[in-house]
Amino acid sequence: MSLSYSNYTNSPCAACKFxxxxxxxxxxxxPYFPPEEPLKFANVHRIFGASNVSKILHEVAPHQREDAVNxxxxxxxxxxxxxxxxxxxxxxxxxxxxxxxQRELEETNVDLMRYASCLGGETSAYGxxxx
Amino acid sequence: MSLSYSNYTNSPCAACKFxxxxxxxxxxxxPYFPPEEPLKFANVHRIFGASNVSKILHEVAPHQREDAVNxxxxxxxxxxxxxxxxxxxxxxxxxxxxxxxQRELEETNVDLMRYASCLGGETSAYGxxxx
Numbered sequence: 377m378s379l380s381y382s383n384y385t386n387s388p389c390a391a392c393k394f395x396x397x398x399x400x401x402x403x404x405x406x407p408y409f410p411p412e413e414p415l416k417f418a419n420v421h422r423i424f425g426a427s428n429v430s431k432i433l434h435e436v437a438p439h440q441r442e443d444a445v446n447x448x449x450x451x452x453x454x455x456x457x458x459x460x461x462x463x464x465x466x467x468x469x470x471x472x473x474x475x476x477x478q479r480e481l482e483e484t485n486v487d488l489m490r491y492a493s494c495l496g497g498e499t500s501a502y503g504x505x506x507x
Numbered sequence: 508m509s510l511s512y513s514n515y516t517n518s519p520c521a522a523c524k525f526x527x528x529x530x531x532x533x534x535x536x537x538p539y540f541p542p543e544e545p546l547k548f549a550n551v552h553r554i555f556g557a558s559n560v561s562k563i564l565h566e567v568a569p570h571q572r573e574d575a576v577n578x579x580x581x582x583x584x585x586x587x588x589x590x591x592x593x594x595x596x597x598x599x600x601x602x603x604x605x606x607x608x609q610r611e612l613e614e615t616n617v618d619l620m621r622y623a624s625c626l627g628g629e630t631s632a633y634g635x636x637x638x
Contacts, residue, residue, distance in 0.1 A: 425558075428555070436591050444590060459566050459575060461578045470605060474604050477608035477612060480612060481612050488618055
């Protein structure tokens with residue numbers, strides 16, 4: 377029988393504490409929701425619900441569960457901060473930033489090409505960068 | 508009494524159909540989950556749960572509810588496609604792309620400055636772009 381995080385620390389995990397239930401050695405939440413981080417579980421519980429988080433954890437391979445929990449915690453925190461857009465707001469901001477940088481890089485390459493044509497023979501050294 | 512989308516079309520909204528309940532004129536889901544898009548509700552229900560979606564809708568102003576539903580639908584679809592990272596995967600990809608473009612722009616500006624210094628007097632025309 378393997379020992380879960382909560383057994384190791386002799387304290388129920390944050391999920392079991394929140395849900396007021398006994399934290400058993402096979403608790404699916406225990407390795408990812410240590411008792412010292414009560415907000416992490418409270419947030420994912422509020423946005424996704426405990427049973428949906430448990431379902432997702434059972435769907436993914438054990439070695440990917442930590443990443444799954446961390447991405448769920450990130451999404452939950454973003455949704456609590458911004459109930460309208462959640463972390464989709466960050467995606468929009470980043471997409472706009474990528475477009476702006478691509479445009480700027482394109483313009484800079486045009487300038488670079490203009491200089492290169494002025495300098496003639498030296499153009500091969502600076503062929504312009506592709507965005 | 509205002510007419511909801513479902514009353515207008517004489518068919519329960521996708522949420523009420525899914526939950527097998529009567530779609531009333533004040534149904535909070537009806538304006539955003541038309542019966543022609545059953546998957547939109549099925550997805551958000553599977554990831555967030557109907558009561559969490561309803562809670563979020565009641566939290567935000569009516570004019571922002573459509574954006575809230577669309578961002579929830581986007582997050583739900585991303586999580587179903589990628590149970591480990593969900594739409595946080597897209598954020599990581601975009602963050603890396605922003606860093607790559609910033610680096611490339613910086614390098615291009617260095618090249619541009621090198622050309623400008625070769626051309627001497629003409630430098631004022633191409634002052635280099637900031638990323």
